[in-house]
Amino acid sequence: MRGAQELAAFLDELDGVPVVVKPLDSGGSDGVVMVAGPQDVPAVWRLVEGSGRTVVLAEEYLDGPEVSVEAFSHDGVHTVVALTDKVLGTGFVEVGHAVPADLPEPVRRQVSELTTALLDAVGLVEGPSHTEIKLTGRGPRVVESHNRVGGDFIPDLVRLVHGVDLLRLAVGVPLGLMAWRPEPRQAEGGAAVRFLLAEPGTVTEVTVPEALDPAVSLTLTAKPGTEVPPLRWSDDRVCGHVIATGDTAADAAARCVEAVSRIRVGTMP
Known part of the structure; x- marks a missing residue:
């Protein structure tokens, strides 16, 4: 336009x-x-x-929830490694993810087939890809795709759940340093990430509980004096994040939400 x-x-x-x-x-x-x-x-x-x-x-505009497909291609063969659920905040900014996505098997199959067809159509031969898909009332529809790993710690979630290190593969397979077996990796448990959010302004205090769930890892980047901008894009998430594991993705996401609720980042306009 x-x-x-x-x-x-x-x-x-x-x-x-x-x-x-x-x-x-x-x-x-x-x-x-x-x-x-x-x-x-x-x-x-x-x-x-x-x-x-x-x-x-x-x-x-495509209605419905959003998922992403984390795949790896070698010699033109595409393997769907993981499906990721997403939590969107204001302005389409992603504020959380969970692996594996909670989808019925027919929908998982549709999403995977749509992704591999797209990768064939664009001619991707080698390396990782990250494809975002909306689950509309008319079926899955592609939002966008990238010949890279996903951001927002998605590779960490994939590694925790599927045992596949997409970052190492992206370098190691093309250089002949690592072998790649084009077969699905079953999920073992679940993992999730949630970003810490705060009202726009200057951080005045940060309160963290003495003990968090052992399955939760906290990375805190906000401190007194940090400027928190309005949430307009991913780089505005300046306060930190938590990553959790669990028996399922829902369990991991619930642990993230509980941990985030106990962390206070106070700001002053």
């Missing part, structure tokens, strides 16, 4: 379906905005121009 008129015309073409606008030159949900209707077009395009951009990508 190269202007407000093009954006309005695309919105009209979709006949009432919202549109998602995103930059062509960024990531981490930076600058991703939903246009609910024609009334939003002028304000959204002012945001685009305010960011110094003149061209953006516009897509049909």
Whole structure:
């Protein structure tokens, strides 16, 4: 899209379906905005121009929960290693993940087949990939895909649950330092991550309980004086995160939520 008129015309073409606008030159949900209707077009395009951009990508908004597919390709053969559940905050910013995704087997199969078909279509031959998919009422739909590992500590969750180190494989297999067996790795337990969030402002105090669940690992980056920006993209998550393991992904996610609820990051506007 190269202007407000093009954006309005695309919105009209979709006949009432919202549109998602995103930059062509960024990531981490930076600058991703939903246009609910024609009334939003002028304000959204002012945001685009305010960011110094003149061209953006516009897509049909896809309803439903989001998952990602962590895969590894070798000699053109794609292996789905893990499926990841996502928790979205404001502005489509991801604030949590859990492995393995809690999906019925038919949906897991649909998601996996859609991903491998996409990787075939784009010609990926070697290395990791991270594909984000929405589970819409019309079935799974691709949001975006990348020829890299996922961010937000997803490789750590995959390693904890499936025993596959995607980062090491990404370097070791192409160099002939590691072997790759293209076969599914069954999940053993579950793992999850949640980011610590706080109200925008200057951090005045950080309170951490004396003891956390032994299955929870805390990384705390906020301290008095840290500036917490509004949550607009991934780099605005400046307070830290927790990673937990459990018998299931739901168990691990619950431990994350419980730990986060006991950690206070106080701010002053």
